[in-house]
Amino acid sequence: MSGARGSPRVIGGVGRREFLTTGGGIISAALVAACDSRGPKSAERLLRYAERKNLVVERALFRHTAMDVPQRGAHDAGNKLPSYFISKTVPIWNESERGKWTLEVGGLIGNPLRLTLEDLQKLPRVSYRVNHYCVEGWTAIETWTGCRVSDLARLVRAAPEAHYVDFQSFDNGYHESWDIESATHAQTLVAYALDGKLLEPAHGAPARLFGPIKLGYKNTKYLTQVMFLPEANGGFWSDQGYEWYAGV
């Protein structure tokens, strides 16, 4: 525009064209840098620092009295509840190979237990119609039935030093550890029934962890062990970069 017509306009010692191209360049560079990348490597430490700080905030926000209640008029997911596991095929407990399924409760407790499905069903039974909050952003309403992890903790006399609980599975080593507050929330269940029917292998049979107060990936399916621990023990997704706490 102006270049051909004599001296370029000068703004504070900088030519207008230069001014515009530099400004545009800075903004485009920022955009290009932001495009479909994981961001600078050096930011990793900063992001981990932020997660540690967020953990403090999230644990401070946590209230045992905060309950998940589905919205009025909302529909159940029914058979639209996605099935998810990390094994290549649906994990099924093979009784002929591995004997009868039991849930081992161990760690920092006074009374180690191995519970069969029948034993679990004899414990105080509770049902909750609640949301499932997936990390991907969808939610699904289902009714889960089982016993509270807090009842289990009382039954096995969990020690006061047990600040964490690790939930292990037979799904190719999948596990996730929880803080004790969230694990003993009233809505955190070792669930063996979904919508009034015994769990199917697609959703974690014979028993799975289910609590609406954490994102779906924290809720270990195909349970084998509930371990009360003094320290957190990471988890399948937490170890790969997903937030460990993941409370909602």
Add this chain to the structure above:
Amino acid sequence: MERVRHHWIIRLTHWVNVVAVIVMVGSGFQIFNAYPAFARKGELFCCYPWEHQPIPAWLTFGGWLAGARNWHFAMMWVLVVNGLIYLGFVYLHGEWRDLVPRRGDLRDSVQMLSFYALRRSDHPRQGKHNALQKTAYFLMPVVGVLLVLTGLAIWKPVQLAPLTSLFGGFVWARYWHFVATMALVALSVVHVFMVFTVDPYSIRSMITGRYDESMSPEARNARPFRNLRPQSDRVSRNRAGTPQPPAAT
């Protein structure tokens, strides 16, 4: 006449906000793409025609869902703290007077639009900002507050359930978070477009703070892509055939 137009706190918070918003929007798009829909499982969603169509990957940031979430939940603090510093300063220092809507803004906005649409030949009189600008700069923090509140609502739908209910529950809160993002993106795109096509001189005022009023869009009678050069200069060239320095003011 040159004078300091933007206090250094305004300039600093503006550029911090640029970085924070770009990262928040990019990582937000990446997070959205993990489930680019709003329907609860087993339901349909009434009010989004593009269910299950992801946002183009080149607009996303964070690389994958966990990476984007980590960026989102780290940068949110920068956005909020920076936003509070900006709002606090604007309130205490009196700049809010240049931004809050007043009676007559609607009429002035219509005048600005008719000027941009070439229906009016002279630039409407204005204060620090024209009426359209003022509206945009007022709406941005409003949308920002909405973004933060809806963001908290979908971050903690159980622990902050009353807030989530206020936005109509988790699904709707997530929807409003998305709609507010799109509104902020639209306002920002128009803002950047207008800066480059109407008032590129204002970029310097957002860096050094200094702004030459004789270069203002009102003084230049500037529309998008028109009259980018100062008015007085063009007039003098037309009369005498030689460029002259701008009139001293």
